[in-house]
Amino acid sequence: MSTGLVIDGLCVRVGEKDVLRGIDLRVGAGEVHVIMGPNGSGKSTLAHALAGHPGYQVTAGRVLLDGVDLLSLDPTERARHGLFLALQQPLDVPGVRPRDMLVAAGASPEGLEARIDDEARRVGLRPDLLERFVNVGLSGGERKRAEIVQFGVLRPAFAVLDEIDSGLDVDALGAVARRLAAATSEWGCGLLAITHFRRLLSDLRPDAIHVVSGGRVVATGGPELAETLEREGYEPFRAL
């Protein structure tokens, strides 16, 4: 049963620094939420901590995805439970082919090539770029689209998208956003998108926007919140 993502009082330390200081967030099943916030506010830290990056230490709080405590799972189990993270800077893994990675990640080998090709076309990525090694030789924008291809093949219950829009031109961004939006109806995928830009919002049509500042959620609202941010910047929220 899908109940979405619940984050309660999440505190995360990176090195000696407490970056997240009590994040509370609820994303209902199949909903699309957007996180905005100034540089250094902890947005990427949240994304990495959810996916169990070894450099991020959770010091307090809990995270439930469809009722299961994610923090008690290792990164593989989190992914297998339905969490997907599209990285801001996807890593390259020389020698490992995307196909083999996806099969090892649980994708059915049957008809996999066709699904990869189809997903690549949907985001305007040349399919042959996915025949060699994971992200090797790909530009920043191509890597972002390759992440969405993985997303489309793996069909996770919930995806965290860390600045998926940076490095993409307007057309590519539109294609990526439409692919993501379609996933919400195709298999009821929930999305949490971290972004600096309003552009992503028009295609994603989020149910809610959260402003993160100083390691906390300081404001939550509808699309009008993005307009306020555009007009006034983050300064009014820092004081909150």
Add this chain to the structure above:
Amino acid sequence: MPFALAVADALPTLGDAAVREQALRAFEAAGLPSTRDEVWRYAPLERLDLDRVRPATTAGDVPSSRLADAIAAGACAVVHTVDGFVVDRGTAPSGVRVSVAPPGATPLEGSPEERYAADAFALVNAALAPGALEIRVDRDVALEAPLVIVHHVSSGLAVAPRTHIVLERGASATVVELLVGGAGSVVVPVGEYRLEANSSLRLVAYQRLAMDAWHVARTTAVIDRDARMSHSVLGLGAGYDRSRNDAELIASGARNELRTTYLGRADQVHDLRTRQFHRAARTTSVLLSKGAVDDASRSIYTGLIEIEHGARKTDARQTNHNLLLSPHAHADSVPNLDIRENDVVCAHASTVGPLDELQLWYLESRGVSREDAQRLMIQGFFAEMLDDLPSGVATSMEEDVAALLGGVEVSA
């Protein structure tokens, strides 16, 4: 029977006894190395009992090898040797000649005595090699599909395969050499390659001998003007796997790319030696050695870049990455430079450590288990080495590596 006596006994059967005797005497004079010799200090020589192996004097039938069949599938020609004897020359495409050269013959300049003066194992090869398999690609001929050579080795023997490859001016070819079998055998291959001006050779040596075999190989490539040698050496089998690969760049524009990779399991030792000898200006060598050691295995990499006075604008690079997969495994890396010219670019780098944690996490975050992520990444080492090979050959080898890494003890 003492090994030298057994070799002497074998010479009349092998023919060309005079040439062989000379090599045998040189072998006796050189004597087997000891671990007191710096270049042999990591070899488990105490485990080497040459008296237990019998020199191969006849060729058996071609044994079946699934791996060989798979690799040979897309070949333009397949040559089989058994215990060093060329038993099937295949059907060479036009412009390619496959022959057997007599003992003592060499496609390289300089005398073999001098070249192999103190190298006991290369001298054993000179005494015992039934003949040299010689592949010659005619001027300006371009081979599209790879030519595959399968060296089959029987059990309990001393076996001396010898391969000569000559690419005439402007020729290009891909040659894959596979070594299989050899339980309890000592295998001492020698390769000599001559690349004439503007030629291009892609050579892959895939060593998949039994885990209790000894493999002590030596190759020399002489590369002429604007010729290019791309050489991949993959070591998976043999208890002691030593591979010395020398390249001489003798005229400007010559280029040598050497990529070696190995996987150490159980108490295997992989001992890699390279020498890139830049004898002319504007020559390039790029060396990449990548390997993984698991269990109680160990690897040694020793590379020498030698640049002669006058070899200006030489570009020589050496990189060695070692993966430690077990706390009992060990890797040593010893790059050496001998530069007698100022106007050159030289670089060397080496790393020893575990797999990259972030790359592992990246794969895990997609849903790949840690074990599978490690397996995929190590397999990736080999995939990278095979990347520009015709896909059939690469796929067969990658599947073989994958099976070994998956803990499946497949016979080659």
